[in-house]
């Protein structure tokens with residue numbers, strides 16, 4: 001029987017870093033069923049961030065970056081000996097379990113659950129991306145750029161929707177460049193660059209060094225030690241080499 005499991009030994013190339021990207025299945029429908037606020041719902045993002053933190057504690061990745069319904073996880077140490085089927089299935093199901101628990105525990109969303117009737121269960125898909133250091137930095141920069149594009153698009157869409165209705169709004173936005181979307185919003189007195197950072201740049205979880213002050217009763221002296229703690233950053237800078245260096249994600253040359 002084992003012989004039929006032809007992909008079970010497929011592994012990530014040795015010595016490679018990987019990014020695992022998980023993405024919510026049909027979250028546009030889930031957003032409607034949960035009555036999420038448009039274009040951004042902070043409670044939804046809080047739940048996504050809480051699941052990212054759960055995953056960070058369980059698997060110690062170097063970085064997790066989330067925006068919209070996707071989560072990008074950078075791993076240097078590969079669990080499951082880098083077996084692709086294991087990585088994809090475990091990470092997708094871990095996030096699914098954690099996020100579902102968040103929804104059920106939320107006073108606001110647990111009330112909406114009976115309305116999920118045609119959306120039977122929350123699930124996420126997953127893929128593994130082997131990548132080198134430069135590719136990894138380019139990947140996260142590109143993702144953050146996508147988050148910014150999403151931000152412009154969704155603000156513009158919900159603004160035009162009020163003026164013109166669904167179809168016309170979609171039509172008017174077709175092929176618009178970032179600058180045009182920015183100007184379209186600016187004309188309506190919406191200063192998109194003042195939107196909260198987490199909407200424009202997404203949210204990340206990484207390790208932050210903290211200083212702990214204590215007392216050694218044997219030596220009878222104050223002691224200072226350092227610990228690493230997962231930190232959820234809602235106020236991200238733009239991803240660049242400096243960011244990856246300062247968080248210990250790439251080594252100092």
Ligand SMILES: Nc1nc2c(ncn2[C@@H]2O[C@H](COP(=O)(O)OP(=O)(O)OP(=O)(O)O)[C@@H](O)[C@H]2O)c(=O)[nH]1
Nearest residue numbers: 024025026027028031036037038039040041068069
């Ligand atoms: N209202 C609202 N919707 C959100 C928010 N964050 C994510 N979403 C929804 O999540 C969707 C994510 O996009 P996609 O992943 O492309 O769409 P999907 O419906 O999940 O489709 P598949 O991933 O292909 O299954 C967005 O289109 C929104 O509908 C939010 O803060 N508020």
Ligand SMILES: [Mg+2]
Nearest residue numbers: 023024025069
């Ligand atoms: Mg999705």
